[in-house]
Amino acid sequence: GESVGLHLPTLSVQEGDNSIINCAYSNSASDYFIWYKQESGKGPQFIIDIRSNMDKRQGQRVTVLLNKTVKHLSLQIAATQPGDSAVYFCAEKQPGGGNKLTFGTGTQLKVEL
């Protein structure tokens, strides 16, 4: 089967540093990707998305990079803050009919003061 996965289950960074969370996907037909942030006890919160016809998209303090050659997705968070501590999931829209998202395994981001 095909899946979306993350390289690092836990990432610890110092406050103020930049964070990079990675995600590998195996379905070359996927054309849409989303990053979600999930804080403890809450539902996933939309952060940023990107379509396969783009390589980069920027939001407020976040940037998503898509490398279709190696099927790799990354989320960059600038000047990481304590409030960024959460689990981050990438999600991949399955090709074909129906709006099915397949989530990666998640990365726990811990921001150290």
Added chain:
Amino acid sequence: DTEVTQTPKHLVMGMTNKKSLKCEQHMGHRAMYWYKQKAKKPPELMFVYSYEKLSINESVPSRFSPECPNSSLLNLHLHALQPEDSALYLCASSQDGTQETQYFGPGTRLLVL
């Protein structure tokens, strides 16, 4: 406003009980979803409703019964659950069944005794 609300926040039920989870959105979205999330795992899709019709059932056991009374409401009826059904149940919505960005509610934490 990208708010999806879910009630109750917490639910404890016995294996012979019948209970219902409720989800509501007022964003005019026409697609709604139920996900199940176990601890430290990504959300797993259960059901998708598009324009109030069930469009995807991910082979969910019949003890889970979804219902979409209107375009703003989504219910999940529970009956004869097992302890392994204990999880966080998340509701999400999107503009329609083709718009990929899904917005999640806070979830209902379910414990089956």
